[in-house]
Amino acid sequence: MLEQGFVGIQVSGEISRLTRHTSGHLYFTIKDAHAAISAVVWRSAAMRLSTLPEEGREYIFTGHLSVYEPRGTYQLVVTRIESAGAGKLAAEYERRKQLFAERGWFDPAGKKQLPALPQHIGIITSPTAAAFEDVKKVLATRPAWLLLTLAPCLVQGASAPASIVSALQSMSAMENCPDVILLVRGGGSIEDLWCFNDESVVKAVMTCPVPVIAGIGHEIDVTLTDFAADLRAATPSNAAELACPSRQDLHRQLPRTAAMAGILRQKLGEMRHHSEALNHRQQYAWQRLNDASHHRLEQLQALLLHQQRTELHKRRNQLRMLEKRLSAMEPGQQLHARRHRLGNSMNQLHQMLHATLQRKQRAALALHQRLCLAAGAMLPPRRQLLLPQSLRLKRLQQTHIPELRQRLALNCGRLAAYDKEDILARGYSLNYDTDNRLVTRVASLQPGALLRVEFGDGSADTRIESIKRSPTL
Secondary structure, eight states, X not given: OHHHHSOSEEXXXXXXXXEEOTTSOXXXXXXXXXXXXXXXXXXXXXXXXXXXXXXXXXXXXXXXXXXXXXXXXXXXXXXXXXXXXXXXXXXXXXXXXXXXXXXTTTOGGGOOOOOSSOSEEEEEEOTTSHHHHHHHHHHTTSOTTOEEEEEEOOOSSXXXXXHHHHXXXXXXXXXXXXXXXXXXXXXXXXXXXXXXXXXXXXXXXXXXXXXXXXXXXXXXXXXHHHHHSSEEOSSHHHHHHHHSOOHHHHHHHHHHHHHHHHHHHHHHHHHHHHHHHHHHHHHHHHHHHHHHHHHHHHHHHHHHHHHHHHHHHHHHHHHXXXXXXHHHTSHHHXXXXXXXXXXXXXXXXXXXXXXXXXXXXXXXXHHHHHHHHTOGGGHHHHHHHHHXXXXXXXXXXXXXXXXXXXXXXXXXXXXXXXXXXXXXXXXXXXXXXXXXXXXXXXXXXXXXXXXXXXXXXXXXXXXXXXXXXOTTO
């Protein structure tokens, strides 16, 4: 009843009073700061334990409760033992596994190809470990030419990661570098194998330029180094078996290899014949393509030449139109046009003045004739009437004619102000570029441009060193 009711019990505590019986059974006491209980591991269960318990260490024990009848006391029949820190290590193992996988360290695409028949095999392990003997035993059955190189290192403890990384680096840097490296160690608890879950070791295995076969622990032991290695082996012996085929395997493969060599020679001859045929067809096709391309090139050259000539003609017409527009905007042309308009205005003014004078003279003559006809009795009154008009006419001649003469002189002065020679004589200058175009704005200039500066007494050539634009423009 008791044993059926308390199955699958887990108890954590420290081992004390450990006794290993000759029968294979293990007897000990599980205790902590508050209580203690007797425990037993039967021989059949002890044989299945991956790690035997040690005195004074803490573990997590799984089993069922029973009564030891001779003394009438309870005891725990243990079926499984785990280190007390195994739970934390397992959680840390999963965390690192996910982190390294996200970094791409376990990506199958990054695995290196193993050599089919290596000449040189490197071994990284402890020289005193049983794993080294197992590897040597297996490789003794391999071809006699095989060269073995050992890089000794620690495979357990706090200093093991640095030792393993150093061994990998030194072996991959050898002048006679191995074709493949075996990283091996025998079985153990998760604490014993923890150095192979270290980040530096996993990264060194992943980045090693030489293919690495990891044979760590037993088949049930899987470390992060196994995922990073180019190939995982269940045991150190299996790693040696995977690294190089045995002499018996090579001997059995000889007939098949010879047959495959014959088939390859036949295929090679067929491929050589096919390659020659393809080469001939390629030369013929290339000649046709070359002829067609040459003809097409000639057509394109003719078309391009025609387009260039058409575009050149179009640009020349545009240039002529621009030259006409620019010549119309030249100061000399503008001055000539203004002179012409001013001359017309002066002619019109003279004509108007002459017409006005003639009209006034005719009116005065007509009035004089009328006055002569009305002489006599009408002369005195008419003379009285004519006198104001005569005075008005004189005042008009005295005031209007000078005003018209003054306006004429003013217009003549304005006309003279537009004369090129007069402008230059007053101290001004005209700037022309190398195409003899008048430069009126600083925006049309560039540093280094050549100009011809025309003065009243000659001209000079100058070069633009710098340009300063007015901030108000």
